Amino acid sequence: MGNGDLKGGIITNLGPLDLNWSCRAYKKHQVVFLEGSFPRGVYCINQGLVKIYKRGDEGKEQIIHIAKAGEMVGFRAMFTEEPYKVAAEALEESNICFIGKEDFLNLMDTNPVLRNGIIKELSKELADRADFITNMAQKSVRERLAFTMLILIDVFDNEPINLSREDLANFVGTATETLIRLLKDFKEEGIIEVQTRKIFIRDKKRILQIAGK
Amino acid sequence: MGNGDLKGGIITNLGPLDLNWSCRAYKKHQVVFLEGSFPRGVYCINQGLVKIYKRGDEGKEQIIHIAKAGEMVGFRAMFTEEPYKVAAEALEESNICFIGKEDFLNLMDTNPVLRNGIIKELSKELADRADFITNMAQKSVRERLAFTMLILIDVFDNEPINLSREDLANFVGTATETLIRLLKDFKEEGIIEVQTRKIFIRDKKRILQIAGK
DNA sequence: CGAGCGATTGAAAAGACTCAACCACCGTGG
DNA sequence: CCACGGTGGTTGAGTCTTTTCAATCGCTCG
Numbered sequence: 313m314g315n316g317d318l319k320g321g322i323i324t325n326l327g328p329l330d331l332n333w334s335c336r337a338y339k340k341h342q343v344v345f346l347e348g349s350f351p352r353g354v355y356c357i358n359q360g361l362v363k364i365y366k367r368g369d370e371g372k373e374q375i376i377h378i379a380k381a382g383e384m385v386g387f388r389a390m391f392t393e394e395p396y397k398v399a400a401e402a403l404e405e406s407n408i409c410f411i412g413k414e415d416f417l418n419l420m421d422t423n424p425v426l427r428n429g430i431i432k433e434l435s436k437e438l439a440d441r442a443d444f445i446t447n448m449a450q451k452s453v454r455e456r457l458a459f460t461m462l463i464l465i466d467v468f469d470n471e472p473i474n475l476s477r478e479d480l481a482n483f484v485g486t487a488t489e490t491l492i493r494l495l496k497d498f499k500e501e502g503i504i505e506v507q508t509r510k511i512f513i514r515d516k517k518r519i520l521q522i523a524g525k
Numbered sequence: 526m527g528n529g530d531l532k533g534g535i536i537t538n539l540g541p542l543d544l545n546w547s548c549r550a551y552k553k554h555q556v557v558f559l560e561g562s563f564p565r566g567v568y569c570i571n572q573g574l575v576k577i578y579k580r581g582d583e584g585k586e587q588i589i590h591i592a593k594a595g596e597m598v599g600f601r602a603m604f605t606e607e608p609y610k611v612a613a614e615a616l617e618e619s620n621i622c623f624i625g626k627e628d629f630l631n632l633m634d635t636n637p638v639l640r641n642g643i644i645k646e647l648s649k650e651l652a653d654r655a656d657f658i659t660n661m662a663q664k665s666v667r668e669r670l671a672f673t674m675l676i677l678i679d680v681f682d683n684e685p686i687n688l689s690r691e692d693l694a695n696f697v698g699t700a701t702e703t704l705i706r707l708l709k710d711f712k713e714e715g716i717i718e719v720q721t722r723k724i725f726i727r728d729k730k731r732i733l734q735i736a737g738k
Numbered sequence: 739c740g741a742g743c744g745a746t747t748g749a750a751a752a753g754a755c756t757c758a759a760c761c762a763c764c765g766t767g768g
Numbered sequence: 769c770c771a772c773g774g775t776g777g778t779t780g781a782g783t784c785t786t787t788t789c790a791a792t793c794g795c796t797c798g
């Protein structure tokens with residue numbers, strides 16, 4: 313659990329930030345913030361993976377995004393002054409830094425580079441989500457699985473995909489059983505290889521094809 | 526087609542903006558901007574309705590949002606410096622004002638109220654889209670139709686909903702035929718009344734129920 | 739008044755979900 | 769070291785929703 317006093321600053325996708333922060337370790341499945349709670353600051357992922365998700369009316373999770381090292385999470389609700397509409401939970405051992413709301417908003421006001429970076433980031437995500445919505449609405453589960461795998465290839469940085477079947481299903485937006493059946497198809501088609509829960513990509517070109525990219 | 530010289534300023538959801546603009550009329554189905562083109566500024570809807578949509582791989586439209594008077598559209602891509610990822614088209618006779626990129630970005634830099642309003646707006650929309658994604662992924666078409674109607678009640682400001690069946694289907698994310706069948710169900714259940722293409726809401730409480738709110 | 743497009747209906751097929759059972763791996767405690 | 773229990777993963781069967789395709793209807797605009 314470190315603490316910085318403006319020396320050097322915290323490292324993010326938007327460059328190093330010059331402010332106070334504190335870091336701590338999160339265990340797998342540990343909650344970063346809950347849907348409905350009020351934001352007290354932003355979180356920057358130092359190391360690890362964090363799923364951002366929402367619960368549907370029947371309690372089923374829908375994973376909206378998986379954030380990796382360098383990404384900041386939890387700042388959107390801070391701007392709206394409303395409680396979190398999504399939750400965040402560590403998918404593996406992670407190290408995450410916290411920056412207080414005041415500090416962050418102050419820096420936003422005085423640092424145009426950070427500010428523009430944030431605006432750009434928000435805009436990019438909006439475009440991504442329009443894409444996501446269109447996929448959800450129009451594609452078959454098979455196609456969505458391929459699409460999701462492309463995202464995960466990036467998230468896991470070309471390492472094997474390592475998620476529970478349930479998380480994977482909740483990202484694709486389907487039932488766990490359906491997901492498993494499709495994974496089997498992919499396996500039989502030589503697109504992936506599976507070792508217990510780890511998924512190795514063998515034919516990315518084919519995945520691109522199926523995803524319709 | 527008016528032209529303003531800083532007198533009074535243009536009126537938006539974020540308050541009046543003090544800058545140069547030019548307005549013009551758009552006919553039904555007229556394009557405001559196309560997916561893939563480069564943003565040259567922002568559009569503010571003076572009067573009318575504009576659908577924001579995206580085409581899926583098979584060319585089917587997915588409506589992401591319907592913007593009404595007072596809303597600004599087309600500024601997200603401006604921040605990312607990438608081409609539009611969505612398209613905008615007038616759903617009815619509309620009057621829309623245009624503000625050049627330079628002017629707008631300059632004002633953003635010097636006007637913290639506008640800037641914070643934009644950031645807040647972007648954040649709100651992100652939350653909305655997380656909701657949208659979850660609905661698409663987890664709800665039945667019937668539930669999604671109810672959810673969509675709630676949005677449209679607001680868009681049409683409690684006037685009857687006046688959209689083509691196809692647009693409605695493309696907003697709900699379903700086939701036109703399925704949508705029509707569900708409208709029939711709603712009609713038989715006394716939830717709505719239909720006059721050619723116009724839909725009158727008769728039992729909003731029930732719609733809320735079905736949407737699961 | 740006719741053409742044409744949007745709206746509607748029907749029937750069949752496909753896709754996905756649910757439920758129930760079973761399996762396999764993992765860590766625990768005896 | 770092994771049996772045990774539990775969780776997560778997998779399979780099968782049946783059902784339901786939704787889509788697709790084809791055909792018909794009926795406004796509305798020239």
